[in-house]
Amino acid sequence: MLLQQLINGLTLGAVYTLIALSFSLVMGILGVLNLAIAELFMLGGYCGLTLIIMGHSVWLAVPAAMAVSGVLAVVVERVAYRPLRDAPMIMPLLSTLAFSIIFQNVAVNVWGSDPLQLPDALADARLSLGTASIGIMQLAVIVVTVLLVVALGVIVQSTKLGRGLRAVAENREVARILGAPASRLTTAAFALSGSLAGAAGVLIGFHYAAITPYVGVDTGLKAIAVMVVGGSTRIWGVLIAGPLIGVAEVLSVVYGGSAIRDMVVYGLMILVLLLRPQGVLGGSSMPEGERV
């Protein structure tokens, strides 16, 4: 029973991890909270689930969702972020929010407000693991998450793109002077972040065996909490915070009444902001943050 809950918690945590990484890429590199991510995630989920229902495999659905959300993220960057880069941080916050309003409206009009269900045959297929069992879809969530995290790790740590991103994160102006194409890298950060959100959307569809146009707000806000707990300026703390919060959430539903779970998650987020703003893994300095 406990093992079963741990598995459920891990798959939910895997999805949180991906969305938090998506927030964290833009936040850590550009210092901007891209609120459109919540709905890029939802739209990715719809694209992926639509393909699965049409009979395509996970290996087509996830990349397709990533492509759609990645491209839309670039649109968000061009229209809502780039012209407001030097404005107070409240402006990109609200302009990306405006995009999320548009995306949600589009999803409601295209797919309707009823949940889009995963076919029962897929949702119910399970692999037995002794005392516990894992759904095929849950297994897919974990495998895809691991693959994506490894891929992101390789990109950020050992490619030219990754070095550029880290340089811009360190100091945009200095990076530009040293020849990093800062604005192209900004677009790349949004694209990477968007495609991670798109993949996470397909995976949340697997986790709940359904997706609704409203999944973005709730899960997105919680992913912001995961990002903060993991450390908003460093990317890797999220790998611990995501599964931790996923498992904590599932266990609190089973043992502690589901209503306290949000209090726990956001309480933890506020505590981390106040006590260790650099996240549980630490980091060198407290980010000053811009003035409003």
Place this chain on the structure above:
Amino acid sequence: MSTYAAGLSADIGIALLGGLSVYVILATGQLSLGNAAFMAVGAYLASALTVYAGLPLTAALMLAGLASGFLGVLVGFPALRLRGIYLAMATLGFGEMTRSFFLDFAPAGGAGGFRGMGPVSTAYIWAWSASLLVGVVLLERSRLWLEFRAVNDDERAADLIGLNTTAIKVGAFGLGAAIAGVAGGLFAYHQLYIEPGMFGFDRSIEMVLYVVLGGSTVAVGPLLGATLLVLLPEFLRFLADWRLAAFGALLILVLLFRRQGIIDRGMFRGLSRRKWATP
């Protein structure tokens, strides 16, 4: 006035108070994305005081404002440690915590909500909204407001010239929260029914939008913003299902082409005898 127009006008009055609550806090350079929480506290408290304890509404609203204001001060102290987007995220977390608190709080009806409030007139709502607006406009003409703005423009310099920046920032939080508390109480009486879902992230964002769209440097900005945003859905009715998308697009356009909001302080410079320092 038809019932329909009266309903919209009451919505504007309540939205104005929501906008003012963000406006006062933002004047000291602090962005709160959790003001719906203060509204929730005011709404539940004013409702409970009148429905359970039989207090007159005006007294209940005053108490609700005071209690929310006190909560605002409590939130304001830890907020001192945070700036910019980090403060925004912390207040967002506070808002979500408060919402889930009420979701779980059985005496207030939990997810089922709370009812029993009687209807109030639009005139009563506007009596509150107009007095608080006048109050904020008067505050803007005071020395205290100059201190608010000094903290906003450069906190370190304000500290160095001997302003008590802690009291100013915490006080602004308390004042904003008190206004939001009154707004919540009026909202509860206008809606006749409240449930935690009404005080989520969307509501907090709406309150910020009134200020940013209307203008965040003068108190009439939130008035214009609240009026426009309450009426806009009515104007966009012909778009039917695509109303929200059109709203999102308009929002982006305003942010791109008029980022200081529709009204700014400069427009008033010619009208006022007082000379403002150029920002």
